[in-house]
Amino acid sequence: MMWSVLFAVFLCACLGSTEAQIANEExxxxxxxxxxxxxxxxxxxxxxxxxxxxxxxxxxxxxxxxxLFSVMGHNPQMQDLIELLTQLENDAEKFEAKQKLIDFFISCNTLKSLQDCYRETFEYFKPLFGYIITKDVVEDTSQELKDFRFIIERFLNRTESIRRLHPHPMWNKLKSYRQKFSTPSTYFYAGDLNREYAGLRIYRESYEHNVRNLEQHRKRNSTYELGVQQVMLDWSLYLYQSRNKxxxxxxxxxxxxxxxxxxxxxxxxxxxxxxxxxxxxxxxxxxxxxxxxxxxxxxxxxxxxxxxxxxxxxxxxxxxxxxxxxxxxxxxxxxxxxxxxxxxxxxxxxxxxxxxxxxxxxxxxxxxxxxxxxxxxxxxxxxxxxxxxxx
Known part of the structure; x- marks a missing residue:
């Protein structure tokens, strides 16, 4: 009898503790x-x-x-683009790639509407938006990043048995990407971005020349158009548009x-x-x-x-x-x-x-x-x- 009573008390205490713990969660x-x-x-x-x-x-x-709530890669809302570009312009760190972005935006604004210029600047200079996002928004200790990596972890656990039966290259890559995305800002250093756009010439006075040069830059297999850098950029942009959701x-x-x-x-x-x-x-x-x-x-x-x-x-x-x-x-x-x-x-x-x-x-x-x-x-x-x- 004594043991049953003690067990009942212990069980109630555990249940009460669990409920209290859940209630105290954020x-x-x-x-x-x-x-x-x-x-x-x-x-x-x-x-x-x-x-x-x-x-x-x-x-x-x-x-x-x-x-359209795109899975990956759709443009942020216009207000977000404006805020990101403003943050980027006001960022204390000065580097050449950022100045080229600003010069392109100025050249665009001589011929096109502000909204078009915000969109085009984002499309042509996504890695620089990745820089400001991972620096000011998607911080390495943010809850958004923790939740995002939690989802990837659950996917890897769920598909472990499938991978064992049928070897899958994407599974192993994803496991590696998950680890690399613990500190996404390391893929958007100013020095790396300067090297990315080193051969690109931008003129404030010639929008048409700038667009032509940017298209050629893309065709030369930009670092952020493939591989790990592309995944880190895509995930950073997605995480930005998914914040607080x-x-x-x-x-x-x-x-x-x-x-x-x-x-x-x-x-x-x-x-x-x-x-x-x-x-x-x-x-x-x-x-x-x-x-x-x-x-x-x-x-x-x-x-x-x-x-x-x-x-x-x-x-x-x-x-x-x-x-x-x-x-x-x-x-x-x-x-x-x-x-x-x-x-x-x-x-x-x-x-x-x-x-x-x-x-x-x-x-x-x-x-x-x-x-x-x-x-x-x-x-x-x-x-x-x-x-x-x-x-």
Whole structure:
């Protein structure tokens, strides 16, 4: 009896301690709350409430003014570009590559609008934006960087068994990149940037010559156009545009991208007979089925979506801290008729608005449309006859 009593007391103490520990965890920061509300408001102007999500998800998320939440590499918002360029100009460190950027911007402004010049300057001088981002925004000790590396770590752990069965070059590279991205600023030193643009000539008075010179610079295989430097730049830019966003954003964009990269290799190096059977399971429309690349992408994105969605559900179901944050975010989203699950589906879907309705619905949305969770979340009341369990 005494042991049972002691055990009960011990168990209650442990449970109480665990609950107290969870309760004492950090809540959403003011910046995270603001970003979540801003996202909800943007989606209010993006989602078309006159369309029924269960009939055509493309019409629901893409038929109005649509913010594209690209997985990688899309331009930051104009206000962000202005702020970044201002930060770069006011940065205390003076170096030649930065002066060339400023001179190009001045030359552009003699012929084009300010908005066009901000965009072009970003496109031609992305590594310098990587410099200011990793110096002032994505610091080596930032929570954003910790969360980002946490996602990569989870992906590596989840795919370890796949890698053992089927050696995958992308997996080993990703493991190396994860370690290198612990200090992304080391890839954007002023001296490196000066060497990157050493042979480039920029004239304040001649915009046309500057554009021609910059295009030639790109063709000479810029250091940041390939390899480790390119990955570090892409990740830094993505992390900048993702700051303060919820995990549902990271998982529906970056995690899907990681799974897509792995599936893109494995699906193109597998038994053709089995692949043909999976394509037949998809029942693609004839005009899509005749396109080799469309058939391939349909399988790749179906599997990538499934795995990313599974991982996101596991994250919120199995991690008490993440579940607490998820609940807090859902409370903030509720007045906008949103929750994190809807955010996940919307963010994923809006990556493909630019491909048009037919390709989006019949290629990229297959995983989404056959998901039981999708039908439950949007109260569709039914599910298609084929649940694609054969894939």
């Amino acid at each position: 809540h959403l920061s003011e910046l995270q709350i603001k970003e979540l509300i801003d996202l909800a408001k943007r989606l209010e102007t993006s989602i078309n409430p006159e369309k029924y999500a269960c009939d055509s998800y493309y019409d629901y998320v893409c038929s109005r003014n649509r913010p 919820p995990m549902s954003y990271y998982y529906s964009t970056f995690m899907v991208h990681l799974y897509m990269s792995m599936s893109n290799f494995t699906e193109r190096h597998r038994d053709f007979t089995r692949f043909r059977e999976e394509v037949e399971c998809l029942k693609l429309p004839q005009y899509v089925n005749v396109l080799d690349e469309a058939r391939m992408l349909a399988v790749i994105y179906l599997k990538s979506f499934r795995l990313a969605w599974r991982d996101y559900k596991d994250l919120t179901n199995l991690d008490p801290k993440k579940r607490q944050i998820d609940d807090e975010e859902n409370t903030i989203l509720a007045p906008y008729h949103l929750n994190n699950q809807r955010l996940f589906f919307t963010f994923y879907a809006q990556n493909f608005c630019e491909f048009g309705k037919e390709l989006a619905e019949h290629v990229f949305y297959l995983g989404l449309k056959e998901s039981v969770d999708f039908f439950n979340i949007y109260s569709c009341g039914y599910q298609r006859e084929t649940d694609m369990s054969c894939i």
